[in-house]
Structures are given as structure tokens and as C-alpha cells.
Amino acid sequence: MVHERLRLASLFVLASLLPALAHHGSGSHGQIPLKPIESIGETWLSKYGQQIDQPFSGPLAFSHLTYSRCLEDESAQFDVAILGMPFDTGTSYRPGARFGPYAIRSGSRRQRGSRGYTLAWGNNPYEQGSKILDCGDVPIIPFDNSLALDQMEVAYSTLLNRPLASNETSWADTSAALAKDGVEHPRVISLGGDHTIVLPILRSLHKVYGPISVIHFDAHLDTWAGYPGTVTEQSRITHGTFFYIANEEGLISNTSVHAGIRCKLAGLGDVQNDESVGFQIISGEDIDDLGVTAIIDTIRKRVGNSPVYLSLDIDVIDPGLAPATGTPEAGGWTTREVKRIIRGLAGLNFVGADIVEVAPAYDHAEVTGIAAADIVHDFLSMFLTQESPAPRRSPVKDEL
Numbered sequence: 001m002v003h004e005r006l007r008l009a010s011l012f013v014l015a016s017l018l019p020a021l022a023h024h025g026s027g028s029h030g031q032i033p034l035k036p037i038e039s040i041g042e043t044w045l046s047k048y049g050q051q052i053d054q055p056f057s058g059p060l061a062f063s064h065l066t067y068s069r070c071l072e073d074e075s076a077q078f079d080v081a082i083l084g085m086p087f088d089t090g091t092s093y094r095p096g097a098r099f100g101p102y103a104i105r106s107g108s109r110r111q112r113g114s115r116g117y118t119l120a121w122g123n124n125p126y127e128q129g130s131k132i133l134d135c136g137d138v139p140i141i142p143f144d145n146s147l148a149l150d151q152m153e154v155a156y157s158t159l160l161n162r163p164l165a166s167n168e169t170s171w172a173d174t175s176a177a178l179a180k181d182g183v184e185h186p187r188v189i190s191l192g193g194d195h196t197i198v199l200p201i202l203r204s205l206h207k208v209y210g211p212i213s214v215i216h217f218d219a220h221l222d223t224w225a226g227y228p229g230t231v232t233e234q235s236r237i238t239h240g241t242f243f244y245i246a247n248e249e250g251l252i253s254n255t256s257v258h259a260g261i262r263c264k265l266a267g268l269g270d271v272q273n274d275e276s277v278g279f280q281i282i283s284g285e286d287i288d289d290l291g292v293t294a295i296i297d298t299i300r301k302r303v304g305n306s307p308v309y310l311s312l313d314i315d316v317i318d319p320g321l322a323p324a325t326g327t328p329e330a331g332g333w334t335t336r337e338v339k340r341i342i343r344g345l346a347g348l349n350f351v352g353a354d355i356v357e358v359a360p361a362y363d364h365a366e367v368t369g370i371a372a373a374d375i376v377h378d379f380l381s382m383f384l385t386q387e388s389p390a391p392r393r394s395p396v397k398d399e400l
């Protein structure tokens with residue numbers, strides 16, 4: 001029976017190909033025949049005109065956006081900037097996240113603004129009246145972390161303080177009120193880089209917004225006070241301690257929340273320390289016992305109307321679906337679950353977001369880069385959609 005179906009199916013495929021094959025052979029009926037080059041003066045432009053890049057052609061910018069060296073080109077204006085932070089000298093285990101911005105951009109090649117509509121969100125973030133630019137990478141020094149942290153903070157502040165490209169962004173109503181200077185600031189989506197990059201980002205955001213809440217997706221707490229052997233001031237700053245330092249510096253508020261925690265701990269002392277840093281824990285297992293809706297409600301309640309920063313460590317996703325990361329932990333959330341939770345967070349007062357710890361040397365078939373790029377698309381939707389879409393079926397005919 002199966003065999004019979006296969007045979008029928010292949011006959012059908014063959015039958016549908018025949019006209020095309022015949023056409024190819026004769027080169028005449030129906031379609032436009034390919035004209036030979038008519039003169040030596042014929043150029044690509046005169047023959048083919050302006051073409052958009054194929055998904056696999058063209059320079060590497062996020063989602064085929066304009067790539068602009070915004071740090072140096074002060075005339076570059078945007079409402080949302082994508083900024084690479086290729087830094088990985090704060091990692092405790094496998095290095096390689098300095099290639100994260102490259103991998104996320106590469107994973108985004110099948111995305112583009114003109115095909116940005118998703119059924120899940122019911123909109124296209126590129127068509128909400130905001131100007132989105134790929135602002136390139138910060139050229140971070142790989143030999144001196146104190147210098148690297150300063151470079152990242154200066155770069156972030158440079159973009160954060162650039163005037164908006166337009167005043168038609170969806171967040172414009174509330175954000176001026178949140179900023180200390182009463183001015184609306186652009187949003188930056190940072191591509192890490194190891195998780196340490198969030199410390200200079202929070203330092204920069206604090207100057208504009210004061211203490212902010214953090215929604216932190218991660219397998220790990222990243223609130224530890226230090227690692228054994230980190231005796232100098234600089235060595236205290238790592239991808240597992242930056243939130244502790246951020247709290248010491250008064251950068252974050254005590255209404256922050258983790259989502260997806262499942263790493264092994266030294267004991268309950270780690271949890272007490274985490275609380276004192278300002279976090280509430282939603283564990284990886286909570287998704288089975290509470291479900292995504294309760295997780296979304298918990299996060300929303302915790303951060304309320306405060307200015308909020310979202311930081312997503314790719315290791316929150318199960319290593320089976322996102323293997324390319326420095327400190328993988330078994331038993332994580334699916335990409336779809338993470339996307340669902342993000343979709344439940346629209347309308348909060350987001351002041352920025354990042355995705356970190358993508359280390360493509362450990363990837364297979366780009367699965368991690370593609371997942372990360374897809375989540376960046378969700379960040380854009382989250383920033384530029386006023387309210388989370390209601391749970392719904394795919395559009396039925398009368399909705400179209």
C-alpha cells in the first residue's frame with residue numbers, strides 16, 4: 001500500500017514536471033525567452049536592473065538590513081539598533097562567543113523586512129513605523145577586560161544617546177517619562193558575546209533610566225559573588241558574576257526575575273544570595289508544573305511598570321535545540337516555549353534587550369544561530385507591539 005502510494009506520488013511529480021521540461025527544451029512558449037547579450041555595452045543594471053539579494057547572497061547584516069558603522073557615522077539614525085558585542089574573555093568554560101554576532105547574523109539570512117509578518121504576532125515589526133538598523137560590531141579589544149568593558153559602555157551610550165530617527169515608534173508614549181532627561185531614547189538589541197557584556201550595558205542604561213528591572217532567561221543564576229581564585233578586582237567580573245556587581249553598583253532594582261534556571265548550585269545559600277541581588281527564580285521545571293501562561297503572569301507581575309531590560313542567554317534553550325554555547329545544561333526549554341513566553345511580554349516598558357552566549361564553533365547545521373536570529377525577530381516584535389497578541393488559532397478565512 002505504502003509502496004503503491006509512493007509510486008503514484010512519483011508519477012504525479014513527473015507529470016507535473018513534464019511541461020516545464022518540454023518548455024526548457026524548446027525555449028519558446030509562454031515564458032519570457034532569455035535574450036542573448038545584445039551589445040558589449042550591456043550591463044547587469046541595463047539588463048536586470050536593481051535586484052534584492054538572495055537569502056544567501058550579499059553582505060552579512062542582520063536580516064538584510066542596512067549595515068551602518070553607527071559608532072563612527074554620527075549621522076546614522078535609528079529607533080532600534082542591532083549591535084554586535086564580540087567579547088568572550090569573561091567565560092568560565094568553553095570560549096567562542098566572540099563569534100556570536102557573526103553566527104546570529106548568518107542565522108538571520110532567510111529573514112528580511114519585506115517578509116517579516118508572523119501569524120504568532122499578527123504583524124511585521126519592520127512595518128510599524130520604526131527605523132531599524134544593523135549598527136555593526138563594537139571592535140572590542142580581546143586582551144584587556146577593563147578596556148573591553150569601557151569600550152562596550154562607551155559604544156552602548158553612543159547609540160543610546162543618539163536622537164531617534166522618527167517619533168512614530170510604538171513605545172513613544174511612555175519612554176520619555178521613564179528617562180531621567182525626559183527624552184525618548186532608541187532601543188538597542190545587543191548580540192553577544194558572553195554574558196559579561198550586560199554589565200557595561202546596565203552601566204550605560206542606568207545613566208539614562210536609573211535602576212532598572214531585569215528579565216533574565218538563563219540556565220544559570222549569574223548572580224554569584226565570585227569564583228574561587230578571582231582575587232583581583234577585574235577578575236571578579238565574569239559571565240557568572242556580572243549581576244552581583246551590577247547590584248553592588250546599584251544598577252538594577254530588586255524586582256528582577258530569572259526564567260529557566262536549572263544549573264546545579266552549591267546549595268540554598270546560592271538562592272539566598274540571588275534574592276539579595278534582587279531576583280526571583282522561575283526554574284526550568286516550572287514550565288511543566290505551572291505552564292507558560294503562569295510563567296508570563298509571574299514575570300509581568302514581578303517587573304510591573306518599571307523600566308525593564310531583557311537578557312536572554314541562549315543556554316536557556318535545551319542543548320539539543322541550541323548546542324552552540326559555552327556552558328550547556330541538559331533539560332532546557334524548547335525554542336518554541338521561549339518564543340511563547342517572549343510573546344507574552346509585549347507592552348512592558350522595555351529599554352533594551354540582548355541575546356548572548358552563542359558560540360558557533362559548537363553548532364551543528366546552524367541550528368543555534370538560526371534559533372538566536374529568530375528570537376531577535378521576536379525582540380523586535382516585542383518592542384514594537386503594544387500588547388501581547390491574544391492566544392489564537394491561525395487566521396481563519398473571515399479574518400483575512
Ligand SMILES: *[C@@H]1O[C@H](CO)[C@@H](O)[C@H](O)[C@H]1NC(C)=O
Pocket residue numbers: 164165166167
Ligand atoms: C521628535 O521629537 C522631538 C521632541 O518633540 C523633536 O525635538 C525632534 O525633532 C523630533 N524628531 C523627528 C524626527 O521628528
Ligand SMILES: *[C@@H]1O[C@H](CO)[C@@H](O)[C@H](O)[C@H]1NC(C)=O
Pocket residue numbers: 254255
Ligand atoms: C524592594 O526594596 C524596597 C525598598 O527596600 C522594598 O520596599 C520592597 O519590598 C522590595 N521589593 C521586593 C520585591 O523585594
Ligand SMILES: [Mn+2]
Pocket residue numbers: 195218220222239313357
Ligand atoms: Mn548567562
